[in-house]
Amino acid sequence: MNKLFSTALVRMTVLYVVILAFVCVLFSSFIYRTASTEIDRTSRRQVVGFRNMIGRFVVDENESERLREAESSDAKRHLRVNLLLVNLIVIGGGAVMCYFFAKKTLEPLEEGVRAQERFTSDASHELRTPLASMKTEIEVALRDSNLTIEESKDLLKSNLEEVNSLHIMTENLLSLARQQEVGEIKMTDISRLLKSIAKKHEARFRKASIKIVVESGTTKLRTNADALGQIVTILIDNALKYAGDGATVTIGAVHKEEFVIVSVRDNGRGLSDEEMSHIFKRFYKVDASRTSSGSLGHGLGLAIAKQLSTALKGDISAISGADGKGVEFRLQLPIV
Amino acid sequence: MRILIVEDEFKIANAIKKGLSQEGYAADAVYTGDDGLASALHDPYDLIILDRMLPGGYDGIAIVKELRSEKNMTPILMLTAKDSIPDRVAGLDAGADDYLVKPFAFEELLARIRVLTRAHNQKTPDAKLVLEGLVLDLRTKQATRESKTIELSLKEFSLLDYLMRNPGVVLTKQQIIDHVWDYDADILPNTVEAFIAMLRNKIDRPFASGTYIQTIRGFGYKMELKL
Numbered sequence: 110m111n112k113l114f115s116t117a118l119v120r121m122t123v124l125y126v127v128i129l130a131f132v133c134v135l136f137s138s139f140i141y142r143t144a145s146t147e148i149d150r151t152s153r154r155q156v157v158g159f160r161n162m163i164g165r166f167v168v169d170e171n172e173s174e175r176l177r178e179a180e181s182s183d184a185k186r187h188l189r190v191n192l193l194l195v196n197l198i199v200i201g202g203g204a205v206m207c208y209f210f211a212k213k214t215l216e217p218l219e220e221g222v223r224a225q226e227r228f229t230s231d232a233s234h235e236l237r238t239p240l241a242s243m244k245t246e247i248e249v250a251l252r253d254s255n256l257t258i259e260e261s262k263d264l265l266k267s268n269l270e271e272v273n274s275l276h277i278m279t280e281n282l283l284s285l286a287r288q289q290e291v292g293e294i295k296m297t298d299i300s301r302l303l304k305s306i307a308k309k310h311e312a313r314f315r316k317a318s319i320k321i322v323v324e325s326g327t328t329k330l331r332t333n334a335d336a337l338g339q340i341v342t343i344l345i346d347n348a349l350k351y352a353g354d355g356a357t358v359t360i361g362a363v364h365k366e367e368f369v370i371v372s373v374r375d376n377g378r379g380l381s382d383e384e385m386s387h388i389f390k391r392f393y394k395v396d397a398s399r400t401s402s403g404s405l406g407h408g409l410g411l412a413i414a415k416q417l418s419t420a421l422k423g424d425i426s427a428i429s430g431a432d433g434k435g436v437e438f439r440l441q442l443p444i445v
Numbered sequence: 446m447r448i449l450i451v452e453d454e455f456k457i458a459n460a461i462k463k464g465l466s467q468e469g470y471a472a473d474a475v476y477t478g479d480d481g482l483a484s485a486l487h488d489p490y491d492l493i494i495l496d497r498m499l500p501g502g503y504d505g506i507a508i509v510k511e512l513r514s515e516k517n518m519t520p521i522l523m524l525t526a527k528d529s530i531p532d533r534v535a536g537l538d539a540g541a542d543d544y545l546v547k548p549f550a551f552e553e554l555l556a557r558i559r560v561l562t563r564a565h566n567q568k569t570p571d572a573k574l575v576l577e578g579l580v581l582d583l584r585t586k587q588a589t590r591e592s593k594t595i596e597l598s599l600k601e602f603s604l605l606d607y608l609m610r611n612p613g614v615v616l617t618k619q620q621i622i623d624h625v626w627d628y629d630a631d632i633l634p635n636t637v638e639a640f641i642a643m644l645r646n647k648i649d650r651p652f653a654s655g656t657y658i659q660t661i662r663g664f665g666y667k668m669e670l671k672l
Contacts, residue, residue: 226529230527230529230532233526233527233528234498234526234527237526237546237547237548238454238457238526238547240547240548241454241457241526241547241548241549242454242456242457242460243548244548244549244550244551245456245457245460245461245464245548245549245551246456246460248464248550248551248552249460249461249463249464249467249551252464252467252551253463253467267456271456
């Protein structure tokens with residue numbers, strides 16, 4: 110546990126216990142006062158009753174008063190001990206409960222801080238690697254007294270690749286950081302949208318000899334076409350990256366009860382359960398050796414897709430393909 | 446001085462290799478943890494530059510631990526893009542000797558390499574090797590004898606650097622090849638003889654006050670001043 114949180118936990122527990130003790134003391138003193146008045150009154154009444162019964166045998170008025178006092182102080186002592194005992198138990202038991210209560214309160218906070226730390230660490234890695242690559246290449250080139258034009262051109266090309274990669278990553282990070290607000294919601298022809306997206310990526314798919322199939326009836330939905338298009342594009346990009354040459358990518362949309370389900374399915378190598386559980390996390394990347402191109406993005410695409418689908422009041426999930434092959438992404442959008 | 450670079454980013458690995466070669470180091474680059482561990486255990490490197498995050502079976506930390514448990518004490522300079530204190534501590538505690546956060550200045554990398562490979566007989570703090578009257582400046586790559594400056598080629602510098610780090614020790618030609626030339630160099634024992642001859646022409650021949658490079662017949666060479 111983080112040191113910050115263990116101190117906070119101790120402080121909170123102490124504060125809770127102090128409050129509890131204060132309430133207990135207040136309550137006990139009230140009980141004690143009420144009870145002792147009651148005791149005095151009862152004992153006095155008893156003495157009066159007693160005197161009435163055997164009045165004539167009592168010779169000494171003082172004797173009876175002393176008897177009464179002894180009896181009532183005895184009862185009060187009894188009361189004090191009992192109250193002290195109850196207080197100790199309540200405060201002791203309360204302290205333990207306060208500890209767990211404070212722990213429970215701090216848990217989500219700590220998880221949030223940890224997630225933030227993880228994000229910073231991952232982001233710094235993703236940002237620093239291309240910068241390191243550029244910096245080292247440039248410095249080494251500048252130290253070379255016999256640098257040729259050819260080598261300089263190679264250096265610039267290599268640097269440009271890194272700049273482009275940083276550019277994409279910056280855009281992705283900004284889009285994640287921005288409070289996602291989808292634009293105008295209007296009636297959208299989903300099947301036409303899917304077809305136009307498929308067409309846009311046709312050339313890239315042909316290059317990897319990946320087939321793209323659109324399976325969709327006339328499905329209409331009130332939604333934001335740009336956001337939906339962006340999600341589908343991210344899913345297609347992923348399929349292109351991970352499905353491998355010669356695979357088939359099927360995109361489609363169906364009505365199901367009060368939802369429209371948009372799906373992007375490939376028949377590539379698929380994902381393990383372990384990988385499946387992480388893919389929507391920011392910066393998560395499956396092993397580089399498993400991508401068809403050998404290269405990777407920054408692990409932000411699916412995180413953005415998830416955020417966008419939430420903004421559309423929908424839900425995105427991934428499941429393994431029917432025969433354990435490939436992955437199917439399902440975007441479930443409510444019909445309003 | 447031969448250096449192994451274990452780094453999965455091709456561009457960074459190759460740029461470091463190129464930069465180190467320009468400085469007269471023999472550098473080999475490998476791109477996976479498994480290759481890195483195999484190379485480090487197989488060849489007698491003088492320093493390993495090791496990336497912290499590597500794909501596949503062995504990452505940087507695992508490699509350091511494995512090497513140290515095999516009693517391989519080659520100095521290790523760890524590179525990382527993660528700079529949180531726990532990350533750094535974990536790297537150093539695993540057995541790395543130094544830690545450099547990416548992106549780094551190449552000048553600093555070179556300075557740290559000089560520190561990590563500082564020879565036991567290197568008495569001066571200013572990056573110089575000294576053997577009796579012979580001084581080798583590791584930064585300017587010049588030798589000095591009897592207050593005369595001797596210009597050296599990169600390879601001659603590397604060779605003299607290796608010899609001066611092992612004074613009084615008989616070094617075989619294979620040992621010299623292992624520490625002065627990188628893996629890709631196609632080198633024969635004859636080449637070593639040729640470079641030794643060139644070096645003798647520069648540091649021994651012109652001076653009357655004795656010779657430094659001694660031939661030990663049937664074994665190799667020894668660095669020692671003989672009057």
